[in-house]
Amino acid sequence: MDPLLAERLERRPMSRADFDRLPDGVRAEYVAGVALVSPPSSGDHNGVGGELYVLLRAAFPTMVVRYDRGLSLPTGTLRVPDLAVQRQRDDELWSPEVPVLVVEILSPSTRDEDLFHKPDDYRGSGIQQYWIVDRAARTLTVLVNAGEHWDIGLSLTDERPTGSVEVADLGSVDLDLSALLA
Secondary structure (H helix, E strand, C coil): CCCCCCCCCEEEECCHHHHHCCCCCCCEEEECCEEEECCCCCHHHHHHHHHHHHHHHHHCCCCEEEECCCEECCCCCEECCCEEEECCCCCCCCECCCCCEEEEECCCCCHHHHHHHHHHHHHHCCCCEEEEEECCCCEEEEEEECCCCEEEEEEECCCCCEEEEEECCCEEEEEEHHHHCC
């Protein structure tokens, strides 16, 4: 196996210059002098991401919806959410535009990073909503940025699989967890 690729999330200390020299195909984020190298996503993960991409594009046709979008956050951190909804299109490798919302679809290899580290980066950067899809628990949680903390804007489960959420000044989107995870 290529030593630059990962089978699980790996934390590799390196300079930003070294990070910028990583070859194409290495899936990595950069946080405080550490490259977080993760494996490719599974087919089920990508299927849920594709469904959400289509849903978000239809709900917000004037917005830019990106899959696996590199973000250069105001904190200096480089993150790659599964989906990002932005107001403007740009062709930067690491977009400096703060998205309106980001989506993470939990994977076993990056679960802790997505649940315990990314929320602070996203909230502190001014991202208005953070959607977390947990395929194993069969939940979708919409977190709304309340400044110093996140509020829960919507929580879908198998017992309550449908709901609607307001997204900033863009309007609302209807969500159906059963259809999303089918």
